[in-house]
Amino acid sequence: MIRVRIPLDLQAVAQSGAAVFALATPLRVRELLALAVREAIGDLAPADKFSRSVVRTLEGLYAGDFTLSIDGRTFADPDAVVVCGGTADVRFFVNDWRRVRSRVRGLPAR
Numbered sequence: 001m002i003r004v005r006i007p008l009d010l011q012a013v014a015q016s017g018a019a020v021f022a023l024a025t026p027l028r029v030r031e032l033l034a035l036a037v038r039e040a041i042g043d044l045a046p047a048d049k050f051s052r053s054v055v056r057t058l059e060g061l062y063a064g065d066f067t068l069s070i071d072g073r074t075f076a077d078p079d080a081v082v083v084c085g086g087t088a089d090v091r092f093f094v095n096d097w098r099r100v101r102s103r104v105r106g107l108p109a110r
Contacts, residue, residue, distance in 0.1 A: 037054050
């Protein structure tokens, strides 16, 4: 599990005038995935490593290699919108480990 801090969207609060956006922020799954990758590799990781990691993770999500569980709700579409407040718990669930293993490492599937 990766616990991700959700950034406050001050622009949405100011434009809408609704305080609800100060408590909960709507994000696309891809944006939350990028926050989870940053949390996993650390703030000091080089920018190119971060961008490669995000691209590879998005490719895996598009390919159906895994699904995401965000605060207990399952997502497979990176364009889906999730509303989170404060923090979000992100979990990755591999759909077919043999297929992922063979694609990532070039190893034969068992």
